[in-house]
Amino acid sequence: MKVLVVGETVNGEVQNITYELVSCAKKLGDYVTLIMSDADVSSIDGRVIKVNAGEPNPVYYKIVERVIELEKPDLIVFGNTSIGVDLSSQLSTNFPIATRVYNVKSSKNLKEVEVRSMAYGGKVVVVLKLRLPAIVVINAGSYDAGEGMGKASVEELELKYFDIDDVEFLRYIKPEVEDVDISKADVVVSVGRGIGDEANIELAEKLANLLDGVVAGSRPIVDQGWLPKTRQVGKSGKTVTGKLYIALGISGATEHTEGIKAKNVIAVNTDKSAPIFRISRFGAIADVTELLPVLIDKIREIREK
Amino acid sequence: MKVCVLLRLVPDLVEELEISENEVVPFQYIPNERDEHAIEEAIVLKEKLKDVTLDVVGIADPDSADEIDEGLGFAAAKGADKLYKVILNRQTFSRVEIAKALADFLNDRGYSLILTGVQAIDSFAGSLGGALARFLNLPYIGGAVELNLNEKLYVKKELEGGISAEYRLPLPAVVGVLSAERPLSFVPFTKLRQAMKRAEIEEVELEVPKISGVELVRYETPPEPDVLMLEGDVEEVADRIVEVLRDISVI
């Protein structure tokens, strides 16, 4: 099987997902990686086609389309990222597509491929068969980036008479300046929609104080304005890497768990089938609004001793 | 300027799902959160620009057709001008098939801007926005968290890890909204009831074409997690968490 990896760069830097995709492609057969900027691609393993188009842009689906015509891959793999979804969805009118994929089964048969996808916020695994040539959109964290690193053999490709002016990239907008950097904190107390009420954020703050940690949250908490954007954990937020992550009333959607790389995770949730338990070392089925006051008192007692 | 937002119901994941090999049956449906954000952002645009008329198109399968009315009522209470209820003649997980059906409906209605949510929780075979844009031959951008109009459309798009970028595109266009630029506004019950009484919903039936290439093999329940459960009442759970915190030397 021949695989086309659609790599990603931001601000001239190859993104980690690119290596993960290469690692996936390697397991399936022959592969080539497409990079659409002037980034340094030397550590991508294998053949790299470089089209120096510029910063990430949804309209580059037209470039991918051209490269598909040239390379005739059986499978085209994208990352399940902001730009990966823009590009792949615009090509899905021409190719069968599976999204949120975490596993692609290699197949000798060049007619179809079987993939596994994690849908319904992580509560259901979907097994799909795609007729080739097809598109798969792969979740970050599904493959080992290290295996996609190596030595590149780069071919520059110039696309002449090519018009891509529909969507213009204007500028990057850097994250807001932050009071604390949750990605560097050792202990993170994180709240999700299960916290119920804005007033309950204070409970999380008390617990965080007692543990010398910081408060973070899931996207809905940030969307509602209960916590600043700099405190969001997940795909479009930050990745936490410390010693402990306490997830309070967080369901554990893959978009959230992508941002959890802490050594220990304790999850508290009323739903015993919440996907968050799958990435946790310790779990408790409890109402966080009942548990927190009790837990805070107990820890305070110990601290005061 | 005519703006259209798509609204759809999705399974409420806080409730149990019934999972069998060929079916996932939810206990109840709720409006797709990203679509609610798309409606909110359209209302923000309306406030910024004044001359915007907003159509909200509720999309349903034959067996959940009534449940969308409340969602449309919310949209009306927030300021939508016209409501449609599109009933798809058959269920499908393929977003490309849905996109084709919707493109046939949306084509030639004079919309300058079509907003969808990005990534519904139950999607696994495509993403609607980009496919819809291709069928309509319009530019597409997803991941939008802020929209501004000044002859062209300015979109703040979220990338990964807290980084965003600004893009400019001509109208008409299709945009996938991730979050509105402000929190969802609250609709009091009385206002919702008034809106639902007043609202006229135009019903349309749409045929969903078959586009082959993706076949469902089966649905599966994910494997049991490898987690140590701290069991007991609240007191006991708290004690056990304290023990864990000690073991990993946090306290």
Ligand SMILES: Cc1cc2nc3c(=O)[nH]c(=O)nc-3n(C[C@H](O)[C@H](O)[C@H](O)COP(=O)(O)OP(=O)(O)OC[C@H]3O[C@@H](n4cnc5c(N)ncnc54)[C@H](O)[C@@H]3O)c2cc1C
């Ligand atoms: C492109 C894209 C990017 C995204 N990026 C991010 C991201 O960066 N970060 C992120 O977090 N999300 C992100 N999301 C959203 C993500 O898909 C989920 O919707 C989100 O993570 C859900 O947040 P939650 O767990 O707080 O809420 P919910 O999913 O609503 O879960 C609430 C949980 O609380 C439990 N609960 C309820 N009451 C209680 C109680 N009293 N005590 C204990 N438990 C209770 C429920 O059982 C449930 O499990 C993104 C989505 C998209 C489409």
Ligand SMILES: Nc1ncnc2c1ncn2[C@@H]1O[C@H](COP(=O)(O)O)[C@@H](O)[C@H]1O
């Ligand atoms: N029947 C449908 N199936 C899927 N998505 C739909 C449907 N109808 C409308 N949509 C829209 O598609 C958006 C994006 O979902 P996704 O399918 O994940 O790309 C949703 O937020 C809805 O606005």
